Amino acid sequence: MNVIGKILPIDGYHVVMDEQPFIDFNASLTHFYQPLIGVQAISLYYTLFYEVDYAQKAQTHHTLMTYLNLTLDNIYRARIKLEAIGLLKTYKRREDNRDYYTYSVQRPYSPNQFFGEPMLSQLLLHHIGEQKYNELYARYVKDSIAYGEEVTADFNEVFDTITPSSSAVLNMENEKENRETDLMDFSWIEQSLRQRFIPAEKVLHSVNKKLIYQMKVLYDAESIEIEKALLWALDEDNQLNQEEFKSACHDMFISRNNGQAIRLNEKMAAVDTQVSMKQPATKEEQLIHELENISPKQLLEDLSDGNHASEQDIKVVREVMTKQGLPAPVMNVLIHYVLLQSNMKLSKAYMETIAGHWSRVGLKTAKDAMNFAKQEQEKYKSSKSKPRKSNNYNYNNNYKKEVVPDWFNNRKKTPSKNTTDSNISEQEQQEIEAKLQKYLNES
Template identity: 85%
Template sequence: MNVIGKILPIDGYNVVMDKQPPLDFNASLTHLYQPLIGIQAISLYYTLFYEVGHVQKVQTHHTLMTYLNLTLDDIYRARIKLEAIGLLKTYKRTEDGRDYYTYNVQCPYSPNQFFREAMLSQLLLHHIGELKYNELYSRYVKDSHLYGEEVTADFNEVFDTITPSLPVAENVKTKRQCTEKDSMDFSWIEQTLKQRFIPAERILNSANKKLIHQMKVLYDIESVDIEKALLWALDEDNKLNQEEFKSACHDMFISRNNGQSIRLKEKITANTEVIMKKPETKEEQLIQELETISPKQLLEDLSDGNHASEQDIKVVREVMTRQGLPAPVMNVLIHYVLLQSNMKLSKAYMETIAGHWSRVGLKSAKEAMSFAKQEQEKYKSAKNKPRKNNNYNYNNSYKKEVVPDWFNNRKKKQPVNTGLSEKEQQEIEAKLQKYLNES
């Protein structure tokens, strides 16, 4: 990640905090957060935290460099780690040609809350190992089973949402809500559960949806694999065992990444201008769409916004599951098959192509689109060649490359050593010919 020049020593900053942290926040920072984001980020957090309410005037980032004995690039790296983990919010304004930052320090989770956050707790487990994790868990988490079975009501069980009266409120969503709802197609999972006569409303409550989304983000696994993990983790009463679900997601990650463990690391990004470049051609627009939408949404879009048929969804799910194709590649396959089959979704045709694409190892919509074009060009070229020439060339090349010498020579007459002289051999052949003529 390019961090050079993101902030300057003369840039000003001030620090605010909206609420007080929990009493045991120090334990959270040192034992739970620090293994994930490192000591430099934690040092920056403490420095900013103890400036809240004590330093009123705007300071420069040179002050932070002095306090922390870090370069400005290291301070920036530490800052964005705090932002990413949820410990800091940053605001920027420009006045008189100079940049000013407001750092809003966020409260860390208490240890008990931290272990209840599936994504954070799973990350900690992978970073420090199971032995140390269990030690910290037993130290900080109170056993809720001592209180009895939890019967706390879920939000959706008690309340119904209503359409807001103020038009402006319709577009108001928090960043977390947008991320969780928009990036996960729960209707796809819901249909799978209903087809198996499993009560979807019991499994897809708000807590489980949050967990499902977090595991998808953490392990970067496809919706098809999420589906498998979900079905694996259901108990005999069709309730989701969250720990089993986490383990199943982790096992899938390990199997797909050759045993590599999961750890937080900084992203290595290309030039921002290239990443943010808008598609210029219709093909680029199509590829971008196929990279981001779900197969179900694609089927609906191709049906002029109508609901995709359950039969089509079932076909797509079975092919996608059996061949292990990523969603973007599956989208290209759907689009290709519909165009080639007069907008009919032929399962046999789709499975044939899917098997080929799976063996090739296509991972993105762009790769799949390019590969489909290449195959189409090969087909057209072969079709346009005269068949006679094709057969001739094929037979000759096959004969030269495959057929062994002994096979080619098997019909040639070989001299046989009979022990007779040439004159005697001629006499025998003459008698044989005379016999054939008389008979």
């Protein structure tokens, strides 16, 4: 399964838990779940469990990498195992160009509940062997003691409730039946039973339907195999013996797979299989395929003719990769690009500048990063090839002239009204002063 780039170090997460587990849930995780999903998944479960409502602010997945000392790819694999086994539910949202995850931790089954689940108990049996399985069963599942006849009062004997209408009861029954039949189509089993004059409703009740579905999924059984195992496990009263049915399904699986034991394996996605089957045709496709599947450390060593990558170069790559949250394929393209542009020198400052740009753009794959780098390079070449204007300006002739209105140039030719009025007033003032002086002299 291709898990590269599924989550990034800068992606945030928050942990919640709706139901508190029982007191001794560690025994179930250690003895029942761990043999099925492995120690890394259990470690992730414990880490998330003790971070329930720990921080008000969302943390980044870089925190999980630090706690678990695991890569993001291994953390993602551990997470989907927890989801598949029923120990975790994951919700995703996107805000401010970042992904945020809410991890809802689910409480594990108690020992009694675990052994009561046919699919999980059968898987555990095949993983740890019959002897260890029986030891765990004897340790955690206590045999019921005969206390006598039960005389516990029933709810309806003590309390009076409102009786629902007949239509509501019918809808509830139909809804329950639909939930059961959604898991699997039982029409072919029902038809086979009726052909043998076996009452189908007696065999195909809800408990048996769930068991039949789980065994079909667990052993990847064909319809004819399920039918044979079912008929084999019916007793003379047409009652299904569940243990015989499980044994019959297991025997058919062993026979079909030449004695190979059943194991939990990660399912390969169909898309990944098709991609792996398609061989790269051109040299560019070969390079992209290599950059998608190689680690940055291996890339540095390959570009150094097989020599070990220097500790300083690895440190630079690690800091840039974790700080900017670039996926490994995009980081590989960045390393390749910087080395080609810097004469095979790994400049940290230059790398950080480009990494910040690529992180804001949101590149996810090596192909996207390579195409984006080509586009930026073409823009740089086209801008460099454009003719530039000369900077040797003639400041005496080429300066920007200001526009001067005509009235400013002609202001001395045409006297304004205010100027004329001012001159007349001054002349009158002089005449008045002369007359006054004459008057004083005569007096």
